[in-house]
Amino acid sequence: MRDALALTAGTHPHPNPRVGAVIVDPEGVVVSGGAHQEVGTPHAERVAIGDRRYPGHTMVVTLEPCDHTGRTPPCTQAILEAGIDTVVVGATDPDERVSGRGIARLREAGVRVLPDVAPDLVEANDPAYFHHRRTGRARVTLKIASTLDGNVAAVDGTSRWITGPEARADVHRLRGESDAVMVGAGTIIADDPELTVRLDGWTGPQPTPVLILGEREIPRDRAVMAREPLCYVDADGVDLDAVLSELPDHGILSVLVEGGPTLAGSVVRAGLVDEVVWYVAGALGVGRGREPFAGTFTTISDLRTLAVSDVTPIGNDVRVTGHFEGGV
Ligand SMILES: NC(=O)c1ccc[n+]([C@@H]2O[C@H](COP(=O)([O-])OP(=O)(O)OC[C@H]3O[C@@H](n4cnc5c(N)ncnc54)[C@H](OP(=O)(O)O)[C@@H]3O)[C@@H](O)[C@H]2O)c1
Numbered sequence: 001m002r003d004a005l006a007l008t009a010g011t012h013p014h015p016n017p018r019v020g021a022v023i024v025d026p027e028g029v030v031v032s033g034g035a036h037q038e039v040g041t042p043h044a045e046r047v048a049i050g051d052r053r054y055p056g057h058t059m060v061v062t063l064e065p066c067d068h069t070g071r072t073p074p075c076t077q078a079i080l081e082a083g084i085d086t087v088v089v090g091a092t093d094p095d096e097r098v099s100g101r102g103i104a105r106l107r108e109a110g111v112r113v114l115p116d117v118a119p120d121l122v123e124a125n126d127p128a129y130f131h132h133r134r135t136g137r138a139r140v141t142l143k144i145a146s147t148l149d150g151n152v153a154a155v156d157g158t159s160r161w162i163t164g165p166e167a168r169a170d171v172h173r174l175r176g177e178s179d180a181v182m183v184g185a186g187t188i189i190a191d192d193p194e195l196t197v198r199l200d201g202w203t204g205p206q207p208t209p210v211l212i213l214g215e216r217e218i219p220r221d222r223a224v225m226a227r228e229p230l231c232y233v234d235a236d237g238v239d240l241d242a243v244l245s246e247l248p249d250h251g252i253l254s255v256l257v258e259g260g261p262t263l264a265g266s267v268v269r270a271g272l273v274d275e276v277v278w279y280v281a282g283a284l285g286v287g288r289g290r291e292p293f294a295g296t297f298t299t300i301s302d303l304r305t306l307a308v309s310d311v312t313p314i315g316n317d318v319r320v321t322g323h324f325e326g327g328v
Contacts, residue, residue: 001090001118004062005125007035007044012205014179014253017093018126019044021061023054023084031057039251045075055083062090062122064115065102076105086112091122094133128179128254131274137244140272142257142264143174144292145279151289152261157190159290166315167279171258172199174277175207178256180230180247182210184263185218194223195258208252212238212263240270265293268304275323276306282316 007020013036021044022033032054034047045065065075065087079087087106092115093099103113123130131139145163146152153159161168175181176197187193188211195209209229211218214237218225230250232238247255257267267273297303306322313319 001060001062001088001121003030003033004044004060004090005121007033008062008125010204011035011037012179013038013041014128015039015132015248015251017063017095017129019061019063021045021048021059023048024058024060026056040071043072043075046072046078049078049082049084053081053083055085057082057084058086058088059084060088060090062118062125064089064091064093064098064100065106066093066098067102067105068097074102074105076102076109079106079111080109084111086114088117089113089115090117091119092116094130096133127274132248132253136248137241137272138180138247138253138255139274140244140255140257140267141174141178141275141277142267142273143171143277143279144259144264145171145281146292147281147283147285147289149284149286150291151285152259152292153190153290154285155289157290159191162283163279163281163317164315167281167317167319169199170314170319171279172197172202174256176202176204178207178254179252180208180210180255182212182255182257182263183224184212184260185214185216186262187258187260188218188222188224189216190260192222192224193258195227207256208250210243210247210252210255212240212243214238237266240267240272244272261290261292262294265295268293269295271324273324275321278320278322279314280318280320282318 004020004022008018020035022030025031032048034044036044067074067076103115106113128139181195196206209224209227211229211231213233215235232243305325308322310321
């Protein structure tokens, strides 16, 4: 299963799932493997099978094989035609068109199926897919970079750079893992960000810019405007829940929200943030600049507890990753 998962590294198949598969001979040797690379290309099972037959072999596949015809014919059919004996499935597919049906179809045809052997590993490899199929919304990671004393920008709006080059490279890695990067009007006007992945040797797709706009006109010369952003505009405040429910129609299942404080406050208060990645700089503003969230922390019952899953020093800064308790 770890080999099958490893084959999904570098794949960008959303809105389809990341899936890897290996074929193991009766002696336990991996003889073939493959992954679903992107929408419209063959599924992992078909890549692993190719045009050969594998009687007496076992397929280990991260996600339940599909039994419906979408852009490609059902994978269950390919498995049956290849004469595979046993299928080991990492996780049942949460997609209601598939869930349980692929496994049932294989069993009906006499294939031995071992389901759900590593659901946590498989979900951790593609959390946005599972989140979307369960909630109907794109999964949100909120990224914030602040000084140790809690400022995301100086009073005059300048914020470049609060963190060091290593942490900034880590943000580019996060962007590379995301289908889209979302910012609000204030950040576009103040910072003119490109919102691209700029990593040496990066050959993957660039995340789609998603702009949350209100009353203010965005100057046409802003760098991001040349990147065909998806723009959502409402002078009374954009309905962010509706945006996150619509983004999957554009193939976007994972969104990195990069601020600023007004947008960050809105997404957290609306309960739409699944994961927080916070870069705490080894640097001080020494005084009050701009706070990470617009709005007030009125009383202790407003406290939002994060389940902290990782704390990693990066250069001269620290990255804290957490999930909201009870979140999906
Ligand atoms: N350190 C960091 O991690 C970081 C990251 C990003 C930005 N920043 C800093 O943050 C500052 C900009 O922050 P900001 O708070 O002014 O801008 P922002 O959060 O990027 O944009 C907020 C604006 O988006 C529009 N909007 C429309 N619907 C909205 C909704 N539902 N929720 C929230 N906003 C909505 C409104 O525009 P209208 O006002 O036009 O109606 C609103 O004022 C800059 O100084 C930048 O340097 C820091």
